[in-house]
Amino acid sequence: MLSIKNLSKSFKQNKVLDGISIDINLGEFVVIVGSSGCGKSTLLRIISGLESLDAGEIVSDDLLINELEPKDRNISMVFQNYALYPHKSVFDNIAFPLQIKNTPKAMIEEKILEISQKLSIEELLKRKPKELSGGQRQRVALARALVKEPKIFLLDEPLSNLDAKLRIQMRKELLDLKKECKGKASFIYVTHDQVEALTLADKILVLDKGTIQQYGDPYTIYHQPANVFVATFIGNPATNIIEANDKLIGIRPEYFSTSPKTADDLVFELDIFNIENLGNEILIHGLYKEKINICAKLNANELLDKDTKEIKLYVSQNLLYYFNKQTGLKI
Secondary structure, three states: OOOEEEEEEEEOOOEEEEEEEEEEOOOOOOOOEEEEOOHHHHHHHHHHOOOOOOEEEEEEOOOEEEOOOOHHHOEEOOOOOOOOOOOOHHHHHHHHHHHOOOOOHHHHHHHHHHHHOOOOHHHOOOOOOOOOOHHHHHHHHHHHHHHOOOOEEEEEEOOOOOOOOHHHHHHHHHHHHHHHHHOOOEEEEOOOOOEEEEEEHHEEEEEEEEEOOOEEEEHHHHOOEHHHHHHHOOOOOOOOOEEEEOOOEOOOOHOOOOOOOOOOOEEEEHHHHHHEEEEEEEEEEEEOOEEEEEEEEEEEEOOOOOOOOOOEEEHHHHHHEEEEOOOOOOO
């Protein structure tokens, strides 16, 4: 439904995006993740038409949309700061995309009533944005995007300004919205929050320095990382990387256990220098062979005494990742 081919973008001498090519099917929810400055938001702005591209093509439903104005791309964008008009009521903020298309007033009222009920903001329609909480403003921004009935929704870190409780609530609402729009619209969602990425996405696009590191479903991205960058970027705490002869070995912290599962399990004896109690789990930070930092995630029922100095941990060999030492690619 949306095809991006060899897209590149530079700002002066800084290449922000370099040869990006992905296909997004109708109804898919694609989440873009990567470190700050990797080009996530720039890619969204280029798709929306708010930023030009230097090379490449963007094709939507077999139509080349590179040169089309934002209003002609059948795309809605939800910004991090909501971008609501402060002088307009909630009703007029939501209605604005329809008003500029000269949509009949009765139809506007009907659509806004339907969407406001869906997002539980019908009692806010007469208020101004300054009278709303962060969560309410976010719902209004979503409503304004929905009312256009676009084929593509672009969301640029829409939940980053909300507190933890509201983020969880809004994630659920986005999941509901995703189910409702299945087969009707696609979502492209930028976030720094890995929980959002793993719970919302049908596919995850991992970017680093303007290039694609991996593009796939959440399970594959997490359990079959394509390279060292993906293995260490996705997951919290990060994957442990250990140098071994001609390759690198990757072990996720949660793969460790305090007892062996098979006779072939690898054994790691750690000198502990820190224990973090996170309530439902604990993080063990220690040195392996006196120089290699290792982090292990254990269940809270294995809580160690804070004065424990040593621990023996086990990991199944079939859970290990192996990477090429020179290229960083998964072997």
